[in-house]
Amino acid sequence: xxxxxxxxxxxxxxxxxxxxxxxFRVGAALLAMDGGVYMGANIExxxxxxxxxxxxxxxxxxxxxGVRGFEAIAIAGGPEDADVLEFCPPxxxxxxxxxxxxVPEHFRIILxxxxxxxxxxxxxxxxxxxxxxxxx
Ligand code: THU
Numbered sequence: 001x002x003x004x005x006x007x008x009x010x011x012x013x014x015x016x017x018x019x020x021x022x023x024f025r026v027g028a029a030l031l032a033m034d035g036g037v038y039m040g041a042n043i044e045x046x047x048x049x050x051x052x053x054x055x056x057x058x059x060x061x062x063x064x065x066g067v068r069g070f071e072a073i074a075i076a077g078g079p080e081d082a083d084v085l086e087f088c089p090p091x092x093x094x095x096x097x098x099x100x101x102x103v104p105e106h107f108r109i110i111l112x113x114x115x116x117x118x119x120x121x122x123x124x125x126x127x128x129x130x131x132x133x134x135x136x
């Protein structure tokens with residue numbers, strides 16, 4: 001599974017977005033160490049604060065299946081009436097959720113767009129000096 005393939009699965013996951021309020025559709029594809037892929041989309045709510053991001057949907061699905069080791073996540077997000085024109089970086093809450101289950105120097109966050117551009121960053125680049133389980 002290379003970065004482009006994982007990104008294409010994130011584009012596919014975006015089809016399941018439930019986002020009638022923001023009309024901003026996001027999909028994520030999370031690659032586990034064992035090769036499994038867990039897909040997620042953002043799920044919004046009439047009580048806006050109860051929305052769940054695509055990345056956390058994917059993580060919670062995987063963790064609830066007993067998976068704990070992850071290599072990378074690809075994210076595809078943008079307004080509902082268009083292709084994914086811009087990169088969609090993960091929000092701060094999702095970065096912290098990734099921190100719980102990933103090695104920051106190794107786990108990679110892959111962003112893409114419909115122009116065919118792909119960007120890869122480690123979690124430690126996106127969340128430096130982070131607080132994690134071993135700090136407790
Ligand atoms: N959203 C995600 O699912 N992931 C991100 O990385 C950024 C934001 C969702 C939350 C909300 O449903 C919508 O996009 C607009 O913020």
